[in-house]
Amino acid sequence: MDPVTALRRIAFLLERSQAATYRVKAFRTAAEVVAAMEPGEAAERVAAGTLERLPGIGPRTAGVIREARAGEVPGYLERLEEAAAADPVPEAGRELLARLRGDCHLHSGWSDGGSPIVEMGLAAAELGHEWAVLTDHSPRLTVANGLSPERLREQLEVVERLNEEWAPFRLLTGIECDILPDGSLDQEPGLLERLDVVVVSVHSRLRMDPAPMTRRLEAAVRNPWANILGHCTGRLLSGRGRPESRFDADRVFAACAEAGTAVEINCRPERLDPPRRLLRKAVEAGALVSIDTDAHAPGQLDWQPYGCARAEECGVPADRVVTTWPVERLLAWAA
Template sequence: MSAREDQDRAVATLRRVAFLLERAQASRYRAEAYRAAARTVERQEAARLGALARAGALTDLPAVGSSTAEVVSRAMAGRAVPALIELEEQAAADDARTTPAAAALHAALRGDLHSHTEASDGATPVQEMVLAELELGRDYLAVTDHSPRLTVANGLSAPRLRAQLAQLAALRPAVAPFEVLSGIEVDILDDGTLDQDPDLLDELDVVVASVHSKLRMDGAAMTRRMLTAVRDPRTDVLGHCTGRRVAGRHRPPSEFDARAVFDACAEHGVAVEINCRPDRLDPPHELLQLAADAGCEFTIDSDAHAPGQLDWLRAGCERAVAHGIGPDRVVTTRSAAAVRARSRR
């Protein structure tokens, strides 16, 4: 093996450990430590990196601590990395619990329409999110960072979103035939309007509309708010519809007339998101059944804020099959071209 190949193996191993930590819901700081080390190692001259490894001096590098140095040293020497082995075994055990029907639906998924990058409140640059989705064997990823009113999540103003669109255009040739879809998770404002320049929304491949504020609004007002957003021709997907949190800082679901909202989704061609974040799992089962009965279509989305979280879709598949929702009703089993063609704009 050449020094460059040893270096590449070390970088890939660090990124794989970070991916599996994110997948397993480990501390964000642990995963970020491995990603920071990967970036440092990747920037080094291969010969210098080899010399530092032989001297046991990898921790002289910025962002490389004792744990990440051990991973680099073992990976460069072609030796087993215990931390990686343990995480791979855990991931395999988790996957083995997937039911056959959910596994079949998971295998049919071709993309993800809800993901975040460091441009808003994600952990990594868009390139790392795209690379992870590509390595998962999927065909496309929609980049849907937050809109401006969600300041706590560093939502994108119109100029910042336009800059991101230019970034995505430059990235696409490098990853083709994988497709990077332009998108946004746009806030549904109090009156049901969408929190972004309408002309700019018209340029996007995917618009996911979600409620993030005043979640305890009166049920009738919340229903009017959501119906206004669903009827907006720029809305493609209704994101995490109840806003609930079932882990960490618990939050009850918002109150609204779910049947009226899902009937409107079915009428206007707005897909209902099955959000796979372990702390959301939204909609709840009873509302998911209502949406199925209303004739809605669905997306199964990760709402990923880090690359490893893109591999959370099995949970959504389990929830879908429990309510008789098959691949024909899941938008994300279709091609990127079909997703674009389905756009309501």
């Protein structure tokens, strides 16, 4: 087995299970070190027992390299694969999952993601996506290293260069734009106009009273540059948790339907937002839906089955799921 493949697969499975970032980084770093070696160098170092003298390779990653070089499936990888198999894809939603073509919400190391844009794009393509949307955070979310207008312009150039190499897979330009307390969006309108897809989300003052929160969300989803309402309740189900933001869901989802703004089914296990009762309201309102991972690492791009299961349970029509659309239809709608 190729050591680089083994190390990257371990990192992917650790990310999928939300393992600590330092553990993931150890395997991704080791993969980079091995990939940069001269031909035959890995074999020589395995024979001489000098792998661990290299910066970025420790006892555990060296063990994986040695086992892979010996033609074995590394034991550490085998245990992770068994754990992943014990947590199978939900039965519900498999037909919808097979129809998905992309993911409208993912982050890179440019904001609070854990991997470079290249790693995120390659992982999306390896999973079979035809396209994916890069949506790093907007400026005011400083805790997440949100992109200033200058940094966002620079990112657009990076994405353009990568797409020249990646065809037919396409990485679309986007942003997860903060919805400010008055319902306005946290980025220059001229820049929002240049982006392919704009996800709008609330990250501050989540416990605002229901009436002003309703007005805030309505204003945001009716903004001409808004395409998707991200994780609409802001709830967190794990750790200390966080309650749902309170708002008039009927009014907000009606506004989404009228404006053509999709409601996101956020697939992150600690979010699974919106709750089923609200997702059913979005369906009744006639709103479009986007099934997104909100991935902050390559392995998290594999979370879409959880959203597909919820979509099927709540009666979401497949043709109203924008992540099932070919890129031309998606871009025409988003424009």
